[in-house]
Amino acid sequence: MTHILLANDDGADAPGLIAAYEALCELGEVTVVAPAQQQSGQAHAITLETPLRANRLRERPGYRVPGTPVDCVKLALNQLVESPPELVVSGINQGTNGGILVHYSGTVAAAKEACLQGIPAMAVSLCQYRDCDYSAAARVTRTLAERLLAQPLPRGVLLNVNVPPGPYEALAGLRWCRQSLASLDDVYERREDPRGRPYYWLGGSGPFKGEAEHDDLIAVEGGYVALTPLRVDWTDEESWRGGGSALVEPL
Ligand code: MN
Secondary structure, three states: OOEEEEEOOOOOOOHHHHHHHHHHOOOOEEEEEEEOOOOOOOOOOOOOOOOOOOEEOOOOOEEEEOOOHHHHHHHHHHHHOOOOOOEEEEEEEEOOOOHHHHHOOHHHHHHHHHHHOOOOEEEEEEOOOOOOOOHHHHHHHHHHHHHHHHOOOOOOEEEEEEEOOOOHHHOOEEEEOEOOOOOOOEEEEEEEOOOOOEEEEEEEEOOOOOOOOOEHHHHHHOOEEEEEEEEOOOOOHHHHHOOOHHHHOOO
């Protein structure tokens, strides 16, 4: 029977994870290993200084781990699941993980960790922050998981999926995308504590705008589900082939 590992960064009780769990159960056996706390923005962080305990979930097969998304995947693959899953799914995240957000995202990182370990993986995000309805994204997750199981991407490549808000029937379709390089417009709110000292809180980022035709963010704006293949090998092909130019002249 097909075995799928499900992780996320919003926590083991997040509605997006539960929606993904229910959709993926139609494909096989699903084990959840997810953070005990909200871990958005933790990227590929791992826990080194404190022990990790895995507490069994009561509601579905799996564990909650008081660590990061990557801790969850590492611990799952190393200790918690009996045999390697055929697929690792991360999500469904509450909020966009397109463009350069992939560098901050715990959702993407959990899938990236699986990919580093040679297991087909995808991250799924719903591009909505409030009053989220995950039903369309859950149907898309199920379909894409089935396709990935039948035809995995090359080793070292993970699939990043961003689903626009709205009902399933309103989706314009699937689009094969590049990661947008549009920059973020960070908004730090400056406030004062009761003793008059300032503190700062990242309130959000301005509206994301894609730039190029094939950008993931443009696709989502147009109502498409953006599918972006991401590489774990960060080597820049062009620079490497160029031989490093003046940098590698003899010392
Ligand atoms: Mn999140």
